[in-house]
Amino acid sequence: MVGILISMKFAMLRHSPIGMRLAGWVLGGALVLITWAGGLFAAGDAVRSEVLMVIFACWFAGAALGPVTMSGAGVLRAEYFTLLPIPRQRLALGLLAAVFPGVASGYLLLGGLAIMIQAFALAPVAVVVAVPAALLGWAMTIIVSRLIYAALGSAMRTWLGVEIAGLQFGFLIGGLLAGWMVIAQAFRTVPELITYGLSDQVSAVLVWLPSSWPLNAVQAAAAGDWPGAFGWLGLLAVITAALLGLAAVLLRPQLDGGTARGTRRPLGSRVLTGRRLLPATELGAVLGKELRQWWRDPWRKLEWRSGIYTGLVIGLFAYLSGTYQLAAPLSGLMIAFMICLSGCNLYGQDGSAAWLTVVGQRTGSVRADVRGRQLAMIILFGTPALIVSVLLIMLTGQHWAWPAVIAGLPALTGVASGLAILISAVAVSPGVDPRRRVGPNDAGGDLSLQANLAIWLTVLLIIPTAGALVVGYLALPPWGPWLAIVVGVISGWLGYWLLGRLTITYLADRLPTLFTRIRYGRNDDGAAAGLLGSLESSAQKAEEEARAAKEKEKADRAKKRAAERTVEKV
Template structure:
């Protein structure tokens, strides 16, 4: 069965285009080269030991974070085998074995082989311990990465699990945006890293990590303490076996019911269903209410909202820790921008539910649908982003930033709101239908949307940013606030108008794309020419990774 699963993985991989494949290859090759550089250039055995502890921990961390950042860990999913008459635990272990076949595991093996080099150079008699450690490290790192990824998806079925997942996503996004501030001191100190290695608290922390235990085993054997060496390696092997068994169990196909039973109605429903509800009894009010409930109840949508707020908070804290407190007041601004990115695939979030809009289409259906989604996002992100910025300003004491933050909040919220609606239509990426979701990023890949937002938001906000800079130079920064209002609101309205007109003219094609995937959608789109929106749609079809057509 394992051989068949591996062959199936390669077959599906040959028919799956990946926009980040070459970047992943480049990072893996660069990481492998840097690991061996540390191992060869180390000034002594003790220095090499501490550097290897760091390198192996980074490789394990890459296996944990990589699948989350790159929207998946492979093309085989356990749901494909749910209805087959196979032992589920065997299927789970077979799926785990397929994770060891690929370029990533090979590069991990080559990098971990630096441990065998360390053992041979320190004492040739300990080489067999180094080789055993290398194999165990590869199995542990790959299994741990799959365990965390699947565990993250399993945790989405509870409120506590969703908060934990949101914290992780927020930390990842904050690191991608502002992580250079945290690692800059390490790069500054890297000049003599191969001479001194790590000492004191850093060395103690690295020694505690499980990935350092094989290194400690080699060091103990080199020092003549073979009992301690076998104890370290045996403990790591036992931990690896437990990790493999738990991961295989999590990967096993399951037909259990999803969701968590409630004892009472959610808070969002109690507010929206009150007799004095502020929502009008119109199609627009219905869409706003539906969207607010969806963002409140759906764990996958809630993940986007909460992780944006956590990311903004972590960015502010990173600036404060890195002695760059000017960044902290803009925590809410970053949260609003990131939430716009998270909402740039709303129709992909809904999956094939778009067919309800198709069969119920009326004169104002599409306009109400797009405008209602815009209003819901604004209601959800503007108040908490404002509160986050206010708290950050008070905590950091950077009161000079009030007009700057207010202007940025107004313009970025409006521009990102309109762009999110437009991109949700033009670059929609099908994921997995809500009732079939298992992993944390089953709502679809948004890498094209993210890059467009990073470029388009500053461009469309340039009038406000220019006035903000001019006002800061002239000592009148408050002049940018009304400019931001007249920049952000029209941008949201105009982009929303383009979005609902585009969706109205291409509603069946959009449903086809969500229902059957990019290969079918590509046939209905011209391969050359067209306007800007057509080119954006072709770019998303060619670049964004597709987990599986939602209706398949």
């Protein structure tokens, strides 16, 4: 069965786009070369040990937090085999075994074998321990990677899955936006690392990480401490076996198709169900519904957590960079900025449930719906943005940032919430209906147009606040930056009110059309007038083109398979 699964995996990979795979192969090869170069060019045995510990920790973290990049992990899913008469545990172990053959896992093994450098440098006899230690570390890392991938696939069912998925997307977005800070600092410190190694405190922490256990076994064997060497090998074997047993349980296909939900009320949602905190009005009802949905709906929660983790990751990168530590207190503003991305498809995430808004439409209901959604986003993103900003200012001692934070938060939350609700209504993307969602990206379809509009329009509309802060800091210190707070509050209020008002006017006449676009993927009433009509038409055209491209891709694959079968018969 394992052989068949491996063949299926490679067959599916052969029919997938090769561009990203080629880029991954080049990047993986470069990382392997960097790993071996770090071990070869280290100044001494002790320094080499510390360098390898750092590199192995990076390999382990990359595999653990980026499991979707591992070859084969996302190709064969347990759900594909739910109806087959195969024992669940046997299928789980077979799917796990199918992950090991692949380019990415091969790179991981080649990187782990760099402990051979330390073995030959200390005592060639330690190679006897180095090979099994590298293999056990490789197996442990891949199993951890596959388990985390399973947790990511279960993000729609478990709290842990949502957190892992949110952290992963946060690291991805934060790395794209601010990863250059750490990379630049790392390149500057590489000569010092391979010459002098790490501080004793950092080294003492790294030595106990699972990624360092194979190296610990090699060093113990080289020092003649064979009981210690076999102890580390035994620990690796025990942990790997335990993870294997856990994988046999957790990687089994879900017999309910992933649709079952827990009956326990999510932690924290009781805040809204006890003593009344919200007004008994239409606006209070929508606000309560939205707060619950952002907290309970896994897809909404994933967007929310990703935004928070993005701000935290950027702050962490800026703080660790040293050179750019001055920008760390402003990373909380990125959480507020993420409103425009996380909320740019709110109505699309509702799916066919938008019908409830249509049938319940009456005077004032659309206004309550729009304003309630805006307020919910401001509360859920603005609160952590404020907390992170305050903590980082106190941690770094950069008290100059107080005016920037106090001016930037209202400007960003107001403008971003207004743009998010407007774009989500005019340029709605249906995606997958809530009752059929499985993966973390099912809540929206093609969102490239919406995301680009949200980002650049938000940047454009906060220019007055940013300009006032720049002028205040450069030309009118020390009181000038505090005057920018007035500009930030006014800009945020205008963005919240005017963009929300524009959305209310639009939806008052086109709420049934919105439902038709979500439910059936078409617009039977024609485009609206003016600039909003152009945006609506562009979004609808993008959805139709994406749908047509997918259908064409399926048809091309079917033709290719038919041609292959014809050649085989001939």
